[in-house]
Amino acid sequence: MRLTFWSLVKGVVFLWLLWIPRFEGQFTNPQTMPARALDATLQDYAYRAFVHPRTGIPYDGVPPANLNGIEISAMRLRSGSLYHRGVETFREFRIPVGLREQPYVERLILVYQNLGNWSSTYYSLPGYAHLTPVLGLLAYNGSDLTAVDLPELDLWASEKAMTIKFEEVSPVPAGLVAKCAWFDLHGQVNFTDVVNENVCLTTEQGHFTIVVESAAAPEQEPPATVEGHPEAPSKKDKDSWVWGIVGSVCGGVALLVLLALMIVLVWKYKKRKKMRELERAADAGEALRMTRVGSILRAPYALPTRTMPQFEINLGA
Structure with a gap:
């Protein structure tokens, strides 16, 4: 027995x-899994832009045809140089000194994303309307430029916050207040105040946008779904x-x-x-x-x- x-x-x-x-x-x-699959795809295509890479120079990548409208760019940096010097400008991002990553790597790559008309498809917020496209900044190990499906490094600012200066911001409807929305890699959404009408601050990597709360905000029409591409959950x-x-x-x-x-x-x-x-x-x-x-x-x-x-x-x- x-x-x-x-x-x-x-x-x-x-x-x-x-x-x-x-x-x-x-x-x-529910939005996390399609968005994470998109991150992996964009990391692969961003790395393909490195033909003869030079440190500290951004290289624009070309996403797959079924993601028309998305912009990607990649920059290879030394960890020590990034910590001591920062990056004055990487598209809309300003990266101050004191940026740390975990685990430590000798070289890392920052991948920039501008989701354009795909923003509301992957990062929809019920009751909110997007005033800007969703911008992403993710860090990966830069030792192997042919690697795919890489996990993101844990990246954070230890001294000053990073700034995101959005170039395209729709007008805020009368009586409403715009907010910065930060989507972390676990699908959580955090809201902060907008600075100078088009600037958001962050101490960590992720995806960022400016939204306005509106219970009656019309849902933006998502782009046509291409075969083989994950669509938002119904x-x-x-x-x-x-x-x-x-x-x-x-x-x-x-x-x-x-x-x-x-x-x-x-x-x-x-x-x-x-x-x-x-x-x-x-x-x-x-x-x-x-x-x-x-x-x-x-x-x-x-x-x-x-x-x-x-x-x-x-x-x-």
């Missing part, structure tokens, strides 16, 4: 581990996402309840087994011990009683 019990426990744990990735994935922003997909969370939670609770019931059943089984062993021992009685008589014969004998018999002596006349 012990072997069977542990086999069942391992099976329950295995099923639980299968649920965990699905459960965690349900909390990801309302049906979002509903499935919510039900996926509910199903994952219910499945996890059910597995935990099943494991608890198994533990209780095994405990009761062992308790009943022990009681039966005690009952059999009581019915059989205590076996007599054996002793040697002479040099060959063995015979049973009983232990002496603890209390010796008392004899009454009548001293009467």
Whole structure:
């Protein structure tokens, strides 16, 4: 029974581990996965612009034909030079001294993105309207210029904030206030104040835009979807996402309840087994011990009683 019990426990744990990735994935922003796939594609095409690369010089890349309207550029830098000197201008970005990356690499590459008319497709915000295109700045390892699907470096400004000066800003409707929106690499959205009408500040990499809050803001018409290109999730997909969370939670609770019931059943089984062993021992009685008589014969004998018999002596006349 012990072997069977542990086999069942391992099976329950295995099923639980299968649920965990699905459960965690349900909390990801629905826009995150298509946007992350776009980042990987643009990194590949930006690296292709390096034919005879020179340090500190931006090279404009050419995105695939099905992403017409997106602009990309890449700049290769030494980590030490970036930290001590910064970058005065890289398209709309001004990078101050003190920029750090983790993990440390000797050379890194900054990839610039301007999503243009694809901005609302990959970074839509319900209740908000984009006043500018979405601009991206991501850092990658620059040791291998042919590498693809590279993970981003963790990049942050340790002394002064980076500035983003947007060149194309739509007028702000009367009575509304524009906000800077920063999308980090985990799909979270952060809002800050706009500086001088077209400048946003940031201490980390990611994607940036200026938006205006408007409950009645019309949804921008996304570009036509090209075959093979990921499209933004529909309302049906979002509903499935919510039900996926509910199903994952219910499945996890059910597995935990099943494991608890198994533990209780095994405990009761062992308790009943022990009681039966005690009952059999009581019915059989205590076996007599054996002793040697002479040099060959063995015979049973009983232990002496603890209390010796008392004899009454009548001293009467």
